[in-house]
Amino acid sequence: MDISIEIDPDYYDLQRDDYADTDFASCTSDEQQFESLEAGHLLCILLDAHTENPLFQAPVKDPKQILDIGTGRGNWAIDTADMFPNTTVRGVDLFPPPGDWLPPNCIMEVDDVLQEWTWRQPFDLIHILQLIGAFTPVEWDGLFSQCYNMSTDSSMVQFTEAVFRAGQEWDHPLDTLDTMRAAMEKAGFVDIHEKRYRWPVGPWARDPTLKEAGRLHYHQWTAGMEGWGMYLLTKFGVPTPWTKEEVQVLLAGVRKELQNPHVHMWQYARRVWGRKPMAEEDVKVKSEAVVIGDSGI
């Protein structure tokens, strides 16, 4: 794509008045900074004015939740809230915005986006404008990771991630499935085998046995998830414990997804087994260890 800009042949004849509304001399006051930022915002809109939506190009048609990071005076957040009256647009900044008027669907929050995010709901769109130089490379990486991790609107994924984080916080991690084989090896078990499964949740599988397994697994989830989630999230929710109501709202979303015939959920499962070494194997292993020790002396 050619993005070069042709120069206006009359440019050199322009009067200096053409720059009258732009002050290059000093940018010291907040007001001047805000003016500069507003000019930048308008510039972006102007250059995309011929498009269907000059405020953003991401193909998000019916957003419910939008976040504007480092919103400043909130120019973009306010315009976007006006353009999408049924959307909640949140602007977040270290400082409160100077103005006091906001569209009813625009919320301004004071927070540091480099800290762990406390928003529970995912965003359909996360926007960043004119934050050049705001962060170190490591901070940018962390920020984009947090944006990425907020991008799912699946209640099941949110639930699973939240309970895993809570399990870690409690120091009772929920990744036993992945760690048990190594733990058995460490304890001395030998001849270790494993079998992996995909357990469907709900009767969506064609195979009759998997269909029945899916029914049982659905029952296991719907009967168990409140117990699993409520304790973990209200006691060890990250970064702060959840309220009961917050857990219930998320569980209602999980239930809805589990009942949606277009959602074909499954869970990974693993069976691991091993045995203690026979007496003679044990002796051999021990004597080998001695030989190795001896040879090192």
Ligand SMILES: C[S@@+](CC[C@H](N)C(=O)[O-])C[C@H]1O[C@@H](n2cnc3c(N)ncnc32)[C@H](O)[C@@H]1O
């Ligand atoms: C140059 S301004 C851009 C404002 C706005 N995006 C715009 O285009 O008009 C950068 C903004 O980022 C905010 N900011 C910088 N670090 C931040 C952080 N860690 N968390 C939240 N906001 C931050 C600053 O307070 C400032 O208002």
